Amino acid sequence: MSTWKEELADQIPAEMGNLIDTFEAQIELRKQGKLDEKVFAEQRLRKGAYGQRYDNGQRHDGVRTRELSYPSGELVKGPDTLWDAPGMQRIKIPYGGLTAEQLEVLSELADEYADGILHITTRQDIQLHYVHIDDTPDLMRRLAAVDITTQEACGNSVRNITACTLAGVCHDEVFDVSPYADAMMRFLLDHDDVQDFGRKFKVAFSGCAGHACGLVKMHDLGLLAQTREIDGEIKRGFTVFVGGGLGTVPQQAKVLAEFATEEQLLPIAQAVSRVFARLGEKKNRNRARIKFLVSKLGIDEFRREVEEELKTVPHDERHTAYLDRLGDFTYKPAKAGMALNGTPLPDGFSDWYRTNVYHQAQSGYSTITLNTPLGDFTAMQGFQLAEIARRYVGDNIRLSVEQNIVLRWVADADLPAIYREVREIGLGDAGAGTIVDITACPGTDTCKLGIASSRGLTAELRTRLIERINLLPDAVRELKIKVSGCFNSCGQHHVADIGFFGNSRRSGNHKMPHFQVVLGGQWQENAGSYGLAVGAVPAKHIPEVLEALTNRYVAERTEDENFQTWVKNLGRKEIKAMLQPYMKLPSFEEKPEYFSDWGDSRVYTIDDIGVGECAGEVVSLFSLEIARAESAHFEALLALDDGNYPMVDQQAYKAMVLAARALVRTKYLDVGDDYGNIVNEFRSRFYDTELVYDRFAKGKFARYLFKRHDQPPAQVGEDYAHQLIDETQLFIENIHSAEQRINGVIVS
Amino acid sequence: MTIVPNRLGVKFNLKREPALAAADIVPIFQRWIQEHTVDGMLIDVIDYKHVPEGPGVILIADEGDYAFDFSDGQIGLHYIRKRNLPGDMAGALILAFRLALGAALCLESEAPGDIDFDFSHAKISFLDRQNYRNEPARFAAAQDELSAILADIYGGDVALERAYDDPRFSFALRVSAQTEGVDGQKLLARLSARAVSVQ
Ligand code: HEM
Ligand code: SF4
Numbered sequence: 001m002s003t004w005k006e007e008l009a010d011q012i013p014a015e016m017g018n019l020i021d022t023f024e025a026q027i028e029l030r031k032q033g034k035l036d037e038k039v040f041a042e043q044r045l046r047k048g049a050y051g052q053r054y055d056n057g058q059r060h061d062g063v064r065t066r067e068l069s070y071p072s073g074e075l076v077k078g079p080d081t082l083w084d085a086p087g088m089q090r091i092k093i094p095y096g097g098l099t100a101e102q103l104e105v106l107s108e109l110a111d112e113y114a115d116g117i118l119h120i121t122t123r124q125d126i127q128l129h130y131v132h133i134d135d136t137p138d139l140m141r142r143l144a145a146v147d148i149t150t151q152e153a154c155g156n157s158v159r160n161i162t163a164c165t166l167a168g169v170c171h172d173e174v175f176d177v178s179p180y181a182d183a184m185m186r187f188l189l190d191h192d193d194v195q196d197f198g199r200k201f202k203v204a205f206s207g208c209a210g211h212a213c214g215l216v217k218m219h220d221l222g223l224l225a226q227t228r229e230i231d232g233e234i235k236r237g238f239t240v241f242v243g244g245g246l247g248t249v250p251q252q253a254k255v256l257a258e259f260a261t262e263e264q265l266l267p268i269a270q271a272v273s274r275v276f277a278r279l280g281e282k283k284n285r286n287r288a289r290i291k292f293l294v295s296k297l298g299i300d301e302f303r304r305e306v307e308e309e310l311k312t313v314p315h316d317e318r319h320t321a322y323l324d325r326l327g328d329f330t331y332k333p334a335k336a337g338m339a340l341n342g343t344p345l346p347d348g349f350s351d352w353y354r355t356n357v358y359h360q361a362q363s364g365y366s367t368i369t370l371n372t373p374l375g376d377f378t379a380m381q382g383f384q385l386a387e388i389a390r391r392y393v394g395d396n397i398r399l400s401v402e403q404n405i406v407l408r409w410v411a412d413a414d415l416p417a418i419y420r421e422v423r424e425i426g427l428g429d430a431g432a433g434t435i436v437d438i439t440a441c442p443g444t445d446t447c448k449l450g451i452a453s454s455r456g457l458t459a460e461l462r463t464r465l466i467e468r469i470n471l472l473p474d475a476v477r478e479l480k481i482k483v484s485g486c487f488n489s490c491g492q493h494h495v496a497d498i499g500f501f502g503n504s505r506r507s508g509n510h511k512m513p514h515f516q517v518v519l520g521g522q523w524q525e526n527a528g529s530y531g532l533a534v535g536a537v538p539a540k541h542i543p544e545v546l547e548a549l550t551n552r553y554v555a556e557r558t559e560d561e562n563f564q565t566w567v568k569n570l571g572r573k574e575i576k577a578m579l580q581p582y583m584k585l586p587s588f589e590e591k592p593e594y595f596s597d598w599g600d601s602r603v604y605t606i607d608d609i610g611v612g613e614c615a616g617e618v619v620s621l622f623s624l625e626i627a628r629a630e631s632a633h634f635e636a637l638l639a640l641d642d643g644n645y646p647m648v649d650q651q652a653y654k655a656m657v658l659a660a661r662a663l664v665r666t667k668y669l670d671v672g673d674d675y676g677n678i679v680n681e682f683r684s685r686f687y688d689t690e691l692v693y694d695r696f697a698k699g700k701f702a703r704y705l706f707k708r709h710d711q712p713p714a715q716v717g718e719d720y721a722h723q724l725i726d727e728t729q730l731f732i733e734n735i736h737s738a739e740q741r742i743n744g745v746i747v748s
Numbered sequence: 749m750t751i752v753p754n755r756l757g758v759k760f761n762l763k764r765e766p767a768l769a770a771a772d773i774v775p776i777f778q779r780w781i782q783e784h785t786v787d788g789m790l791i792d793v794i795d796y797k798h799v800p801e802g803p804g805v806i807l808i809a810d811e812g813d814y815a816f817d818f819s820d821g822q823i824g825l826h827y828i829r830k831r832n833l834p835g836d837m838a839g840a841l842i843l844a845f846r847l848a849l850g851a852a853l854c855l856e857s858e859a860p861g862d863i864d865f866d867f868s869h870a871k872i873s874f875l876d877r878q879n880y881r882n883e884p885a886r887f888a889a890a891q892d893e894l895s896a897i898l899a900d901i902y903g904g905d906v907a908l909e910r911a912y913d914d915p916r917f918s919f920a921l922r923v924s925a926q927t928e929g930v931d932g933q934k935l936l937a938r939l940s941a942r943a944v945s946v947q
Pocket of ligand 1: 050051052088090121122123124125127159160202218245246247248441442446447448449488489490491492613
């Protein structure tokens with residue numbers, strides 16, 4: 001019986017394969033208690049493998065809190081996170097772009113390792129839920145075989161890079177940002193300079209200033225396409241924004257550079273990363289996003305730091321190499337563009353056409369949006385859609401931040417036919433981008449931090465609104481609703497016309513689920529402004545609140561008032577007064593149903609809220625890197641068991657180099673990956689200076705590395721393999737104690 | 749010997765659409781957790797009824813999930829065994845059948861007359877593309893052994909066919925007992941007895 005590892009060996013790029021093997025070894029080390037739980041948690045999150053609600057082994061079943069006795073007992077995959085507890089796997093989909101084949105593999109994985117559902121997130125990722133940690137290495141291998149990675153999908157690192165779903169087909173864009181997003185993703189992925197962040201780092205690209213799609217102003221690093229005439233030549237470049245972000249304290253990004261040329265794009269991203277790693281807060285995670293650093297320093301000082309840093313960024317040909325390949329980034333439609341003419345139109349087509357079809361800049365082609373309710377679709381729909389995509393659009397599939405699927409390059413003449421087919425598989429609902437198309441974070445369904453059921457509320461509002469969609473005035477139909485299960489704003493409630501986020505209030509002896517109402521956020525102009533919190537309302541009252549708000553808006557708005565200006569003009573006080581009647585809390589005896597959340601029959605409690613894994617605790621860069629060395633050592637041990645001695649030599653040598661590198665990087669971040677360089681730097685910085693010397697053995701352990709490095713064995717036998725493994729173990733121990741000893745005197 | 753897949757599903761369909769709505773299943777499953785009505789380390793209930801022809805409402809457990817499922821446009825009870833499968837195919841199938849059947853009968857008792865399963869037919873899913881590609885050859889290789897096990901389960905001949913032709917879909921089979929009107933309780937009693945003898 002072969003394994004996925006063997007079966008896919010030829011299809012997985014070596015670097016990706018290594019990262020996954022390392023992770024698999026770390027799983028084994030953790031099971032044996034040889035890897036610290038915090039370090040493992042950080043590594044796991046960096047691979048996109050999150051915890052899920054109830055993984056601390058407790059759940060309130062509506063009557064009492066019950067112990068969930070997972071068979072793995074005390075074994076944990078992070079602090080308070082039990083091994084066997086189902087988890088969530090986040091999968092990075094850069095700028096949401098998918099091929100038909102990738103969609104099929106994702107569907108297979110949902111089928112085999114999750115609950116049959118693929119979930120689209122608010123940052124163009126795919127998430128699978130209820131995944132067992134033991135299944136993740138194979139899951140990752142199957143993804144890697146089709147060029148998808150989960151590396152740094154979570155954790156304190158560069159998250160998925162997002163971009164407008166219309167990039168490349170949009171009428172308003174300055175140019176297509178997709179290849180730039182792609183280049184930056186590849187450049188920053190697992191880059192040395194993004195390993196030592198105090199918090200996550202989100203990047204977004206946008207093709208124009210006026211529309212919402214890219215949302216660059218709410219990102220840690222936002223890139224807005226621009227062109228400039230330089231020396232009589234039109235040059236492409238970007239306005240660079242830095243320090244935006246949602247979360248509890250939303251912040252609009254500041255302009256770091258009005259115009260950076262395409263040649264400067266990657267160096268600037270790297271320099272910003274280095275400044276963030278060097279100066280960003282590490283201890284207090286609540287103030288660790290780059291927005292806090294930008295506020296603390298002020299944008300001018302921050303800019304100066306970046307300019308200084310740029311001078312130290314080592315030359316890297318990848319900074320500009322991608323520019324030569326920009327021309328390769330083309331779209332292959334499945335069919336020639338052709339106008340829609342005379343074909344009989346299926347029922348429901350006109351409504352769908354009005355809201356779900358966008359005429360591309362390329363004549364004869366359209367982009368269509370497939371509504372996925374709450375961002376969910378089944379594995380079966382995934383397979384069927386991949387097949388439809390192949391016939392009509394080829395590999396031109398994207399996921400949107402509004403949790404929908406988008407097919408680009410549909411020949412206009414095919415619109416009725418493709419509508420019929422997507423409707424057949426349950427993806428033909430009209431109303432994309434309207435009030436029924438509500439965005440929601442996972443909330444209490446699966447998130448450990450969830451306070452109220454964002455998805456339950458969303459499902460309820462959606463059902464009610466769909467029933468009345470044709471009766472709603474246009475002004476209401478166009479509104480956007482976004483729901484988060486708590487203040488962390490993963491559902492992006494700050495940038496909706498009407499946003500809600502979960503909280504709770506007490507009535508008598510019981511807690512009642514509530515939603516805070518946030519009004520007037522702006523999606524346009526790249527999330528140009530954030531909404532105003534106007535009061536918390538019992539969850540069960542939200543549908544009435546929505547109705548009251550929209551009715552009054554329609555009745556009172558003047559011709560040129562949009563929702564934002566209407567809210568502003570009405571004022572917080574007046575709005576609060578409007579909500580007041582809905583804020584009254586009935587007693588448990590009067591209305592017990594108010595004490596259960598939407599879609600949940602249990603009596604509400606906040607006892608289930610756990611310690612969230614935003615991104616894992618900050619573990620020192622050294623701990624992370626030494627953990628990689630240890631897993632290489634572990635792989636060497638496995639190879640020894642298999643009698644594969646050349647592999648023992650390779651892995652043990654690698655383990656020693658990685659351990660040396662971990663120490664070197666505490667003083668010299670830019671040491672790079674070259675083994676020779678690493679050994680030289682290690683020798684001059686730590687061996688020649690005797691810093692690494694053991695009290696008794698002196699430089700003996702360090703010399704194990706030099707010996708292996710300077711004299712690779714001509715032949716590898718069993719004895720040699722055993723000895724090398726022991727030496728490697730001693731060397732790693734030596735590095736550990738040296739680091740502890742030296743740490744006090746290392747200043748940076 | 750046929751390899752036991754990583755995950756094994758058994759689904760029984762309802763004979764007709766019930767008056768009971770999917771939304772009504774959420775409180776039922778939540779009560780099942782409170783009262784430990786069905787087998788397993790029961791964890792949580794997740795609601796996907798908004799997804800067309802999806803897994804509906806799922807009662808998540810450590811070893812296997814119970815879903816009030818809408819896949820293939822048919823409402824039914826789908827049990828998917830995820831972990832701790834017996835090492836032999838007969839044991840694995842008996843286990844999955846027994847738990848699917850047990851849960852289906854519990855559901856019938858929640859709405860007697862309204863929830864009414866057809867136990868003469870079942871869909872069996874082998875969620876493991878490493879060992880079970882959905883190809884005719886794979887079916888041919890496993891057919892005899894699976895037929896024998898299923899005949900043993902049903903206590904009479906069965907007909908087997910692939911549920912899907914598309915090679916990308918999971919390897920799944922539709923099994924039909926040749927005797928119509930299989931009684932769920934009796935079948936469960938048979939399987940419970942078998943389960944003991946298997947272990
Ligand atoms: C303190 C912890 C957390 C904070 C501060 C936080 C904050 C955020 C913010 C601000 C966004 C989104 C918007 C954006 O930048 O575009 C986001 C995205 C998201 N968060 Fe969280 N989050 C936290 C923990 C969690 C947890 C525990 C979960 C559930 C397991 C979760 C699930 C999500 C999802 C599904 C997204 C959309 C995702 C994506 O990156 O693909 N978050 N988070
Ligand atoms: S907003 Fe809160 S409830 Fe929703 S996913 Fe984020 S942390 Fe969880």
